[in-house]
Amino acid sequence: MAGTTVDEVMAELAAPEDPKARAVNERHGDDHGVNLGRLRALAKRLRTQQELAVQLWDTGDTAARLLALLVCRPKAFGRAELDAMVRDARSPKVHDWLVNYVVKKSPHAEELRLAWTADPDPVVASAGWALTTERVAKKPDGLDLAGLLDTIETGMKDAPDRLQWAMNHCLAQIGIEHAEHRARAVAIGERLEVLKDYPTSAGCTSPFAPVWIAEMVRRRGGE
Structure with missing residues (x-):
């Protein structure tokens, strides 16, 4: 799915929004209602796309940022970029995935x-x-x-x-x-x-x- 646009991805993320999942996630400080299994399936289809990952992160949307962390290249981020990202990642799930999936693999x-x-x-x-x-x-x-x-x-x-x-x-x-x-x-x-x-x-x-x-x-x- 190379060449997929941010708008296309955001539309796909919005489709499976589950109000019950959102209610559960919000109790843990996470403002999204996307099923994480579906999110991972989407990431598998998109494969690694660093430019798309950066664009998804820049939306500020929690689900989009989670997807960004699954399709990015961890070693492509500079030290200053990672520092800015962790300071901007206030959702617990985004923070956790950023540290575990990206920063831990960074030089x-x-x-x-x-x-x-x-x-x-x-x-x-x-x-x-x-x-x-x-x-x-x-x-x-x-x-x-x-x-x-x-x-x-x-x-x-x-x-x-x-x-x-x-x-x-x-x-x-x-x-x-x-x-x-x-x-x-x-x-x-x-x-x-x-x-x-x-x-x-x-x-x-x-x-x-x-x-x-x-x-x-x-x-x-x-x-």
């Missing part, structure tokens, strides 16, 4: 991680913590894990929701992946009690770090 990821983690905007900072969690799991060499735990211990309890969630994920990942820091990670989680009472569906693991860590370690055979 600028580490530079942005360092800049964003210390950013005064908690949403931007949460992106930095998400990138840090990725490194904790996959490329921990060079990270000061004890220092990260210090920062989490002093800052997570009173952090805004999205930043708190990202810091908590990092805390759990440190405990899961690094046995030498596990006891302290669990102790921090138990003392701060962040997400301790978070409603968890049957069959799902609680995001409360001590429970999360214990369950993942158990699944790995109690390493």
